[in-house]
Amino acid sequence: MIRPDADTLLEIVDLQARVEDKPILKGVNLTIKAGEIHAVMGRNGSGKSTLSKVLAGHPAYTVTGGSVLYRGANLLDLEPEQRARLGLFLGFQYPVEIPGVSNLEFLRVSTNARRGEKGEEELDTFAFEDLVRERLQVVQMDPAFLERSVNEGFSGGEKKRNEILQMALLDPLVAILDETDSGLDIDALRIVAGGVNHLASPDNATLLITHYQRLLDVITPDYVHVMAGGRILRTGGKELALELEDRGYDWVDQELAVLEVV
Amino acid sequence: MSSSTSVGDLVSQPYKYGFVTDIETDKIDKGLSEDVVRLISSKKDEPQFLLDFRLRAYKQWLGMKEPDWAALGHPAIDYQEMIYYAAPRQQEKKLSLDEVDPKLLETFDKLGIPLSEQKRLSNVAVDAVFDSVSIATTYREKLAEHGVIFCSISEAVKDHPELIERYLGTVVPSNDNFFAALNSAVFSDGSFVFIPKGVACPMELSTYFRINSGDTGQFERTLIVAEEGASVSYLEGCTAPMFDTNQLHAAVVELVTLDDASIKYSTVQNWYAGDENGVGGIYNFVTKRGHCRGDRSHISWTQVETGSAITWKYPSCVLQGAESVGEFYSVALTNNLQQADTGTKMVHVGPRTRSTIVSKGISAGRSSNSYRGLVQIGPKAMGARNYSQCDSMLIGDQAAANTYPYIRSQQPEASVEHEASTCRISADQLFYLQSRGIGFEEAVSMMVSGFCRDVFNQLPMEFAAEADKLLALKLEGSVG
Ligand SMILES: Nc1ncnc2c1ncn2[C@@H]1O[C@H](COP(=O)(O)OP(=O)(O)OP(=O)(O)O)[C@@H](O)[C@H]1O
Numbered sequence: 001m002i003r004p005d006a007d008t009l010l011e012i013v014d015l016q017a018r019v020e021d022k023p024i025l026k027g028v029n030l031t032i033k034a035g036e037i038h039a040v041m042g043r044n045g046s047g048k049s050t051l052s053k054v055l056a057g058h059p060a061y062t063v064t065g066g067s068v069l070y071r072g073a074n075l076l077d078l079e080p081e082q083r084a085r086l087g088l089f090l091g092f093q094y095p096v097e098i099p100g101v102s103n104l105e106f107l108r109v110s111t112n113a114r115r116g117e118k119g120e121e122e123l124d125t126f127a128f129e130d131l132v133r134e135r136l137q138v139v140q141m142d143p144a145f146l147e148r149s150v151n152e153g154f155s156g157g158e159k160k161r162n163e164i165l166q167m168a169l170l171d172p173l174v175a176i177l178d179e180t181d182s183g184l185d186i187d188a189l190r191i192v193a194g195g196v197n198h199l200a201s202p203d204n205a206t207l208l209i210t211h212y213q214r215l216l217d218v219i220t221p222d223y224v225h226v227m228a229g230g231r232i233l234r235t236g237g238k239e240l241a242l243e244l245e246d247r248g249y250d251w252v253d254q255e256l257a258v259l260e261v262v
Numbered sequence: 263m264s265s266s267t268s269v270g271d272l273v274s275q276p277y278k279y280g281f282v283t284d285i286e287t288d289k290i291d292k293g294l295s296e297d298v299v300r301l302i303s304s305k306k307d308e309p310q311f312l313l314d315f316r317l318r319a320y321k322q323w324l325g326m327k328e329p330d331w332a333a334l335g336h337p338a339i340d341y342q343e344m345i346y347y348a349a350p351r352q353q354e355k356k357l358s359l360d361e362v363d364p365k366l367l368e369t370f371d372k373l374g375i376p377l378s379e380q381k382r383l384s385n386v387a388v389d390a391v392f393d394s395v396s397i398a399t400t401y402r403e404k405l406a407e408h409g410v411i412f413c414s415i416s417e418a419v420k421d422h423p424e425l426i427e428r429y430l431g432t433v434v435p436s437n438d439n440f441f442a443a444l445n446s447a448v449f450s451d452g453s454f455v456f457i458p459k460g461v462a463c464p465m466e467l468s469t470y471f472r473i474n475s476g477d478t479g480q481f482e483r484t485l486i487v488a489e490e491g492a493s494v495s496y497l498e499g500c501t502a503p504m505f506d507t508n509q510l511h512a513a514v515v516e517l518v519t520l521d522d523a524s525i526k527y528s529t530v531q532n533w534y535a536g537d538e539n540g541v542g543g544i545y546n547f548v549t550k551r552g553h554c555r556g557d558r559s560h561i562s563w564t565q566v567e568t569g570s571a572i573t574w575k576y577p578s579c580v581l582q583g584a585e586s587v588g589e590f591y592s593v594a595l596t597n598n599l600q601q602a603d604t605g606t607k608m609v610h611v612g613p614r615t616r617s618t619i620v621s622k623g624i625s626a627g628r629s630s631n632s633y634r635g636l637v638q639i640g641p642k643a644m645g646a647r648n649y650s651q652c653d654s655m656l657i658g659d660q661a662a663a664n665t666y667p668y669i670r671s672q673q674p675e676a677s678v679e680h681e682a683s684t685c686r687i688s689a690d691q692l693f694y695l696q697s698r699g700i701g702f703e704e705a706v707s708m709m710v711s712g713f714c715r716d717v718f719n720q721l722p723m724e725f726a727a728e729a730d731k732l733l734a735l736k737l738e739g740s741v742g
């Protein structure tokens with residue numbers, strides 16, 4: 001929901017980043033306030049995941065220009081783990097498997113890291129089990145997944161649910177969900193979207209990266225952004241997504257071509 | 263920014279145990295000859311049979327060559343440049359700890375092995391070996407009540423010569439290999455454990471080896487005998503000061519189990535590994551072998567090898583008794599320029615013998631880490647079974663991991679299974695954990711201890727957590 005008086009959580013100004021020698025983000029501008037839901041759409045390769053990973057602090061990307069303020073402080077100065085502890089969450093497009101590390105233990109350590117930052121007490125194994133069992137309901141996940149290694153052998157959809165479970169435990173202020181809807185069956189999509197809606201509040205914000213209107217049918221965005229060539233080319237309300245669904249991206253390419261000539 | 267922390271920095275944590283204790287030592291002149299062998303024996307006031315054993319080994323050694331088949335490289339060792347006996351100067355081994363030189367007690371305190379009555383570990387009896395001699399053994403009386411003998415091997419030679427004569431060199435013959443022959447000729451001290459028939463040892467036994475002198479070779483000898491139905495769990499720990507020269511450590515460990523007996527032998531090896539340029543560190547050439555002599559007997563080796571510049575070590579089991587069981591669980595971590603060539607031999611002689619091998623190698627820095635294992639099934643080992651699993655984890659892109667499994671079977675019906683895998687800690691895995699609020703070092707250590715869990719689960723409880731911490735420490739600064 002858009003409220004003019006809401007706190008600004010994230011303020012991205014002219015952000016530029018490269019991987020090795022290849023520039024990928026070429027000046028991204030985006031402001032996110034508490035209570036808002038943003039959707040970022042755009043062709044494959046337009047830089048959506050790169051934006052999300054730069055925000056989370058992935059070491060493969062080098063920021064070459066611009067700034068990012070997170071609740072008024074310079075985000076780019078922080079280690080990835082500090083960003084997470086302060087409430088920035090990235091739900092990965094491709095969550096990695098970590099053999100040998102128990103999912104339950106991983107969830108407990110990360111939850112406690114975030115709780116510590118919020119000044120809440122650490123949860124011991126028992127207290128955490130109670131919490132995790134409650135949060136499992138949000139994504140209707142089988143507790144058996146807790147006993148396995150992190151994401152190891154999980155199906156595509158199970159990995160995505162595990163991401164939302166983490167989001168539910170970490171209680172983020174800004175959650176970036178990179179194609180959390182892709183690879184989900186119809187029921188799972190409803191469950192995951194239900195979870196995201198359930199976790200959304202006037203104090204936090206969500207940035208959904210998606211290709212599909214069907215997600216935006218269940219999670220109504222306040223803003224829709226179209227990314228192309230490493231920039232946000234157009235911003236609108238929820239109708240923009242419908243327009244994209246209708247017209248495709250060709251018009252975006254044309255606008256981009258004009259821009260790149262300039 | 264975040265990329266400034268690299269796994270590389272993480273592995274190279276300073277070595278905590280690198281201090282030297284300033285204590286007067288009784289050393290003999292450097293060099294090795296028949297006279298030196300005789301001198302060691304006479305300093306220890308040994309019976310004739312032992313002197314004969316040493317002299318025979320010395321003659322065998324003269325005719326042997328250093329093994330060159332391992333994937334290891336090091337400058338030639340000059341055996342005449344080394345001192346073969348060094349002992350802190352104190353008259354006799356003290357019966358009461360109150361009389362032990364406080365400097366020695368302090369040393370062990372600093373190593374986390376308090377020996378004094380008040381502070382010592384409550385359920386672990388410790389034999390503390392400093393350079394060439396055992397300086398104290400705790401809980402002896404309590405163990406004696408159960409008929410358990412736990413003392414230094416020098417004391418055992420004096421007090422129980424018949425046991426030493428009956429068992430010494432029967433598992434690892436003096437001519438077994440170059441380093442075993444050298445050890446048999448000049449061994450200084452080590453531990454002796456005897457668990458009589460039917461006794462389950464009431465506490466963990468442990469020997470802590472401390473090298474202190476810079477120019478001294480370490481040649482311990484450990485012998486553990488479990489009679490029919492007896493059982494014991496034994497742990498060995500080791501540290502050494504940081505010197506920029508290399509010290510040779512050539513130990514021999516022999517285990518014997520009679521019918522239905524079991525020995526669980528665990529090692530946490532943290533000898534000094536040399537610096538990040540490979541200067542200094544211990545050359546660890548060790549022969550460890552267990553002999554399941556009795557039916558249904560059981561020998562289990564668990565090792566966590568984190569130190570030494572060079573590790574050459576193959577704790578093995580000869581499974582002679584019917585249905586006897588041999589196990590080998592190993593974590594070997596190498597970093598910087600460390601080299602490890604380690605593994606096991608499971609020799610199945612008796613029928614229905616079983617063995618399990620689980621080896622986890624972790625290589626970081628520019629180190630090299632090889633698993634070398636032999637599973638041998640003899641013609642009489644009907645129904646023998648082996649399962650081997652060898653996993654390697656690479657940290658960074660300059661380390662090497664090799665696996666050399668050898669299988670020799672003369673028994674068509676035996677079942678031998680071998681699995682192997684190699685993985686690398688990837689930047690994306692670390693980032694994933696970090697992006698959930700987990701610090702870089704903790705992320706590495708979570709992944710490493712996950713990788714080692716099957717082995718750590720085998721360690722006595724008191725030491726499993728220690729092993730975890732030790733690996734994390736050894737890996738400080740190495741991923742990236
Ligand atoms: N680590 C990397 N190395 C090389 N190229 C990269 C790397 N990361 C991203 N790129 C390139 O940057 C561009 C943007 O990639 P990104 O993953 O951000 O796209 P996306 O918008 O998320 O696409 P999709 O919709 O397919 O997920 C692509 O051309 C991609 O190949």
Ligand SMILES: [Mg+2]
Nearest residue numbers: 048049050093
């Ligand atoms: Mg993407």
